[in-house]
Amino acid sequence: MRYFQACFLAIALLANAAAMAAESARRPNLIVLMTDDQRFDSSQAYGAPPMPTPAQDRLGREGAVFRNSFCTTALCAPSRATLLTGQYSSTHGVLNHAKTSDLRADAPFMPELLRQAGYQVVFAGKSHLPSALRNRTWDYITGYIGQGDYHNPMLFEGVSDPPVRCQGYVDDIMTDRVLGWMDRRDAGKPFALFLWLKAPHAPREAPARHANLFTTLDLPLPTTWSDDPLQTWDKPAAFLESDNRIADQQALAEMRRSYWRCLVQVDENIGRLLDRLDRDGLADNSLVMHTSDNGFLLGEFNRFDKRVMHEPSIRIPLLMRWPARIPAGTVVQQMVANVDFAPTLIEAAGLPPDQRMQGHSMLPILTGRQDNWRDELFYEFYDKTGAHKVPYTRGVRTARWKLIEYPETTPVQRELYDLAGDPQERNNRITDPELDDTRRDLMRRLQRLVTTGGARVLAPWRD
Numbered sequence: 001m002r003y004f005q006a007c008f009l010a011i012a013l014l015a016n017a018a019a020m021a022a023e024s025a026r027r028p029n030l031i032v033l034m035t036d037d038q039r040f041d042s043s044q045a046y047g048a049p050p051m052p053t054p055a056q057d058r059l060g061r062e063g064a065v066f067r068n069s070f071c072t073t074a075l076c077a078p079s080r081a082t083l084l085t086g087q088y089s090s091t092h093g094v095l096n097h098a099k100t101s102d103l104r105a106d107a108p109f110m111p112e113l114l115r116q117a118g119y120q121v122v123f124a125g126k127s128h129l130p131s132a133l134r135n136r137t138w139d140y141i142t143g144y145i146g147q148g149d150y151h152n153p154m155l156f157e158g159v160s161d162p163p164v165r166c167q168g169y170v171d172d173i174m175t176d177r178v179l180g181w182m183d184r185r186d187a188g189k190p191f192a193l194f195l196w197l198k199a200p201h202a203p204r205e206a207p208a209r210h211a212n213l214f215t216t217l218d219l220p221l222p223t224t225w226s227d228d229p230l231q232t233w234d235k236p237a238a239f240l241e242s243d244n245r246i247a248d249q250q251a252l253a254e255m256r257r258s259y260w261r262c263l264v265q266v267d268e269n270i271g272r273l274l275d276r277l278d279r280d281g282l283a284d285n286s287l288v289m290h291t292s293d294n295g296f297l298l299g300e301f302n303r304f305d306k307r308v309m310h311e312p313s314i315r316i317p318l319l320m321r322w323p324a325r326i327p328a329g330t331v332v333q334q335m336v337a338n339v340d341f342a343p344t345l346i347e348a349a350g351l352p353p354d355q356r357m358q359g360h361s362m363l364p365i366l367t368g369r370q371d372n373w374r375d376e377l378f379y380e381f382y383d384k385t386g387a388h389k390v391p392y393t394r395g396v397r398t399a400r401w402k403l404i405e406y407p408e409t410t411p412v413q414r415e416l417y418d419l420a421g422d423p424q425e426r427n428n429r430i431t432d433p434e435l436d437d438t439r440r441d442l443m444r445r446l447q448r449l450v451t452t453g454g455a456r457v458l459a460p461w462r463d
Contacts, residue, residue, distance in 0.1 A: 027349055029190050029193070030190075030193070030289075030349065033195050033289065033291070034197065039312060042260075043267070045059070045060035051264050053263075068315075069317065074381065076201075078094045079294050080127055085109060086340070087357060089380055090454040090457065091454045092107040097383070098130075108357055110346060115139070120189050120192070122141070122181055124196070125142075125144075126147070126196050141157070142155060144156065150207075151170075151205060195273065200266070205258075213260075225302060226302060235428060236409075236428075239308065241389075242388050242391070243389045256298055283323065289344075308390060309397075311424075314397075318336065320366070322348070326366050335373075335374060344362045347361040384408070392408050394446070400420045
């Protein structure tokens with residue numbers, strides 16, 4: 001009798017193990033590719049950059065292109081923390097690049113939730129958080145502290161070994177290490193892989209193989225460029241007095257050449273990873289997401305950098321491919337934000353929603369299961385003493401309207417744009433009496449978002 005009981009128990013255990021293995025095999029691999037300061041129009045999937053982008057184009061062609069994707073804080077560390085937590089900056093606690101600005105202990109950390117569910121979790125590249133994410137549990141981690149260097153960087157592997165000088169180009173090395181990890185991964189378990197590249201962040205140094213690209217590139221000036229030093233585009237002093245003005249057309253040309261030069265290798269390294277998924281037979285059941293931490297101004301209003309709430313700064317690329325679930329050629333028009341990325345990955349992994357997250361899974365709008373999606377986006381920025389001296393900023397954006405305010409100015413300075421008639425935000429209509437009702441509606445929306453989103457602690461509401 002005991003013999004038969006032992007046999008039945010063994011069979012049951014084997015069946016359970018087989019069922020678990022089958023369930024694990026059905027769960028998708030999750031791959032998040034992130035760049036630094038990549039504009040939304042910097043691939044052929046979105047715009048007309050001066051170079052081919054076959055890997056990004058492939059993601060868009062074989063998956064989904066999100067036409068209206070945004071960051072909720074246009075700054076490296078806060079934005080990256082938002083992707084990892086599904087929370088706004090004022091909630092997860094990463095406000096700026098200060099060494100003391102790190103994730104709150106009670107913030108949900110999406111990679112750890114995935115690991116607890118049986119995923120292998122891997123991080124490679126730039127986090128820009130004070131801990132460099134080495135205070136978390138990973139199956140493999142490699143990267144650098146702070147901004148790092150493009151050439152011959154100081155890199156670490158693991159959570160405790162000190163960084164060492166490595167020969168080569170940083171994004172190439174990070175991709176090499178990810179591909180090396182794939183050689184030794186546990187093929188019986190799904191993986192969540194975060195490859196976060198450095199380019200095209202300043203100082204925008206391309207690898208040697210691309211150092212001579214675009215040396216004579218001559219792009220048309222942005223339509224909001226002006227050689228008139230008194231041109232203000234109706235912007236308030238809070239915007240105009242920030243330290244992010246481009247000196248002249250020559251400085252702009254040099255910046256744009258180095259910017260596009262850096263992005264060539266980004267597409268190359270994305271392509272290397274996509275080729276590896278093909279080779280290993282993983283492409284069909286892998287969700288690949290490509291995005292950036294924020295956008296970037298390249299001469300609009302004679303400015304560079306991000307931080308501000310204007311469109312080139314807050315719009316980000318978002319391409320998502322998952323052949324098993326997302327029809328090829330999908331185009332998403334709804335407004336999504338990086339606060340939605342973690343909830344999306346959580347649902348894709350088959351996990352229940354984490355109620356601490358403030359975003360929403362995008363899978364329903366990708367698969368036609370949800371028509372009722374958000375009609376407004378909240379933006380906040382808290383790094384007034386950092387580079388470029390952009391003041392505290394917050395605002396609300398709808399499909400048509402955008403209200404920007406600088407809450408610490410007296411009286412409070414604001415901007416209001418009709419994005420349908422003025423997509424380049426040339427005409428600030430904050431004082432237009434014809435828009436009194438619109439302005440009041442946006443103010444009510446913003447007040448609600450501020451007082452329910454935690455931002456009131458940092459910059460109290462003022463009429």
